[in-house]
Amino acid sequence: MQNGSMPTRPSPTSTIPIQLKVNGQQHRFEIQPFVTLLDLLRNHMQLDGTKKGCDHGQCGACTVLINGVRINSCLKLAVSVQNSEITTIEGLGSPENLHxxxxxxxxxxxxxxxxxxxxQICSAVGMISEGHAHDREDIRELMSGNLCRCGAYTNIADAIEDAMGATASSCKEAAE
Structure with a gap:
């Protein structure tokens, strides 16, 4: 700032180049700096398996894996995960070959x-790869950031508990 001038701000229409690896494929985008990862996935890549629930990081519907760590994609700016490996529900399995x-x-x-x-599924895969869940109580606590409007919590815990022993290595691989 010379002569008392204000710093220049980027125009709301200016874009930034970013590069991401999503579900094993490299992608390049020109996006506005305020675009969330959730909006990039849904609106720019048509990966609409990741849901927009609360848009405030409180429900977990938008959970994806970034470098194997589960995150709420509505809270992450896409530019902040430049060069990261992102796995969405579409990257975990297919109808013919379920995870x-x-x-x-x-x-x-x-x-x-x-x-x-x-x-829920992305969070469960990330939770297992983290290695902190040892029993049903751990599962319920570690999954508490993922809300179910229908209240299927008992069945969700049953599924995770069942998959936990048999799939610990598969979940780690998918998250990596």
């Missing part, structure tokens, strides 16, 4: 309306 956690959710009827399910 073990997805299979457990189906087997235990761990969903009702299904709106929270992608975030």
């Amino acid at each position: 073990p956690m997805q299979k457990a959710f189906v087997e235990h009827d761990a969903y009702q309306c299904g709106y929270c399910t992608p975030g």
